[in-house]
Amino acid sequence: MILKIVKYPEPVLSQPGEPVTEFNAELRKLIADMFETTYASQGIGLAAPQVGVSKRLTVIDLSMGKEPKDKLVFINPEIILSEGKQYEEEGCLSFPEIHEKVVRAAKVCIRAQDAHGKWFEMDGAELLARCLQHEIDHLDGMLFIFRMSALKRDLTLRRIRKMQREGTW
Ligand code: NI
Secondary structure, X not given: OOOOOOOOOOHHHHOOOEOOOOOOHHHHHHHHHHHHHHHHOOOOEEEHHHHOOXXXXXXXXXXXXXXXXXXXXXXXXXXXXXXXXXXXXXXXXXXXXXXXXXXXXXXXXXXEEOOOOOEEEEEEEHHHHHHHHHHHHHHOOOOHHHHOOHHHHHHHHHHHHHHHHHOOO
């Protein structure tokens, strides 16, 4: 089922998500729906708060559904190591049309639980590292506009307000 993606400034996007404690069929259905929603929106990652669910869960698929092995689920994820720096353009499904460069760590190592509650560790570099940091930020109520420079953030917020006035946001 394709879920509705909420847009900024929906309050749920700015709230830290609750830890996931039940690894049941309902959770697996939410994960399947989140992948379907990501593909339908041509995204590469989606966090539960973006579909109005304030929980620490995110899905990532850099292949956008083309490679089954690229379907990644991260529950209660934490960044345990980060190193280096990258400065690349990012977008977010909760900010349609907005693309701006954001500073992120070049590499991260994360610890998370899978859909059955099993803990695992994973390293990510480049796009995967960026995507992991962006999605884990969502679980902390942190949005990518607040990772932009103050100047770019102000311009972006002004653009959003203009679109809101015109009814195109
Ligand atoms: Ni996002």
